[in-house]
Amino acid sequence: MSAVDAAPWPAPAASGPLDAVIDLPGSKSLTARALVAAAVAGGPTTLRGALRSRDTELMRAALTALGARFEELPDDSGACADAVLRVTPAPRPFPVRAGADGVARIDCGLAGTVMRFVPPLAALADAPVVFDGDAAARRRPLAPLLDALTALGAEVGYLGDPGFLPVRVGPGGGGPLRPADPARPEAPHRVSVDASGSSQFLSALLLAGCLLPGGLAVTPTGPVPSLPHVAMTVEFLRERGIAVDEPDAGAPVGARTWTVHPGAPRGGTLVIEPDLSNAGPFLAAALVAGGRVGVRHWPAHTTQAGDAWRWLLPDLGGTVEQAREADGSLTLTAVGTGELHGIDADLSAVGELTPTVAALAALASAQGHASRLRGIGHLRGHETDRLAALTTEINRIGGTARQTADGLEIDALPTGVHLHPARLRAYADHRMATFAAVVGLGVPGIEVDDIACTAKTLPDFPALWAKLLSDREGR
Numbered sequence: 001m002s003a004v005d006a007a008p009w010p011a012p013a014a015s016g017p018l019d020a021v022i023d024l025p026g027s028k029s030l031t032a033r034a035l036v037a038a039a040v041a042g043g044p045t046t047l048r049g050a051l052r053s054r055d056t057e058l059m060r061a062a063l064t065a066l067g068a069r070f071e072e073l074p075d076d077s078g079a080c081a082d083a084v085l086r087v088t089p090a091p092r093p094f095p096v097r098a099g100a101d102g103v104a105r106i107d108c109g110l111a112g113t114v115m116r117f118v119p120p121l122a123a124l125a126d127a128p129v130v131f132d133g134d135a136a137a138r139r140r141p142l143a144p145l146l147d148a149l150t151a152l153g154a155e156v157g158y159l160g161d162p163g164f165l166p167v168r169v170g171p172g173g174g175g176p177l178r179p180a181d182p183a184r185p186e187a188p189h190r191v192s193v194d195a196s197g198s199s200q201f202l203s204a205l206l207l208a209g210c211l212l213p214g215g216l217a218v219t220p221t222g223p224v225p226s227l228p229h230v231a232m233t234v235e236f237l238r239e240r241g242i243a244v245d246e247p248d249a250g251a252p253v254g255a256r257t258w259t260v261h262p263g264a265p266r267g268g269t270l271v272i273e274p275d276l277s278n279a280g281p282f283l284a285a286a287l288v289a290g291g292r293v294g295v296r297h298w299p300a301h302t303t304q305a306g307d308a309w310r311w312l313l314p315d316l317g318g319t320v321e322q323a324r325e326a327d328g329s330l331t332l333t334a335v336g337t338g339e340l341h342g343i344d345a346d347l348s349a350v351g352e353l354t355p356t357v358a359a360l361a362a363l364a365s366a367q368g369h370a371s372r373l374r375g376i377g378h379l380r381g382h383e384t385d386r387l388a389a390l391t392t393e394i395n396r397i398g399g400t401a402r403q404t405a406d407g408l409e410i411d412a413l414p415t416g417v418h419l420h421p422a423r424l425r426a427y428a429d430h431r432m433a434t435f436a437a438v439v440g441l442g443v444p445g446i447e448v449d450d451i452a453c454t455a456k457t458l459p460d461f462p463a464l465w466a467k468l469l470s471d472r473e474g475r
């Protein structure tokens, strides 16, 4: 039985103002970087608060196939229910573990982080690896990264459609492992990449770049979306002792070069922040239902895209408060009245927040407000074509949405026209499933065909959502 054959999930409608405070598991993006850095580090790493979800389990399996070891320890802090992981880094070159048929395989599932961050490591392994994933992963862009690896001397062989999974990646003649210039061993390797389809191509090269003799200088040939995620990669490497030179923000596109210097990231203990992108649907719930929803342990400084909720939610009709708890941590609380505003926003830097923003915008359209979401053409290459999916699902419930070249427009509905119940499709996309959950708060009778796909980054979503709605005492 496939997930969509399972019984649809009835999205609960709001029955009154909320008053909840929640703890969320660790950030998917920070956990992915932490697992990769720990797997190639100069010594063992202990990770606290690491996310356990489909994406991060696949990342662990991928890095295990390249020789890293992961051991779960009992959580002695009592502070969080997430895994405490002890990571023993892989020796180099990474010793590839082949299956019974002599072929080493890595399953990427639908995880952009696995399908982008791990192939550069396979170029530094002792044998080729075959990467494949879900049917939807075979449609996600990969060619610019693989072209960059080929330019660095790796072996890349397409096993299906050129430019897509499945693909075999190996060290070739050892290209990336040799100095770029034998006469100047300190000189970095240099490569260009078109990262306009995904910032993950740039992050992937930077994460592996410190392992190349001389390091790696990467020049994107076009615009780069999701720049906070690149900043996250850079900050992450620097915190682990790797020097990274960043280009001037004002430098022209095509002339901006990120240079990562050689070295092994430091091991040690690392605490992962809660996932602020996954905080979005919960905070949005306060705007739809009215009342208050707090998220504990909001970081005071962060590179996570989800920190943008602090300005996005006020634009959409809510207010945001931050309070310091007795233990010194921050709780961020969204406060709403049920009255929503439309929004006209460039979301290129925070594209993964779009489905939640679109849910609020769709509900705002039934209160007479139009919205325009711009700068997010690259969402066509996410877990599903999110611009197509959001348009279809908003129109399915009686809204009026259309795609533009780089985003979405949602028209204000005439007075007296309401959104109506429907069974919404998730397209195997965790954020389309949570889009539907937020819509369902405001439109009684919404069902979701596949709520289980939220396990990609937030396995407990249905239970957390139920608690959000029942927890009237909150604190």
Ligand SMILES: O=C(O)C1=C[C@@H](OP(=O)(O)O)[C@@H](O)[C@H](O)C1
Pocket (backbone or CB within 6 Å): 028, 029, 030, 032, 112, 113, 197, 198, 199, 200, 203, 225, 226, 229, 351, 352, 378
């Ligand atoms: O590096 C990362 O962890 C991510 C980068 C972004 O990818 P895109 O630049 O492809 O949007 C983001 O949307 C994705 O959810 C996670």
Ligand SMILES: C=C(OP(=O)(O)O)C(=O)O
Pocket (backbone or CB within 6 Å): 110, 111, 112, 113, 352, 382, 383, 431, 457
């Ligand atoms: C785009 C996303 O994921 P991925 O890491 O698979 O690219 C996302 O989580 O919104």
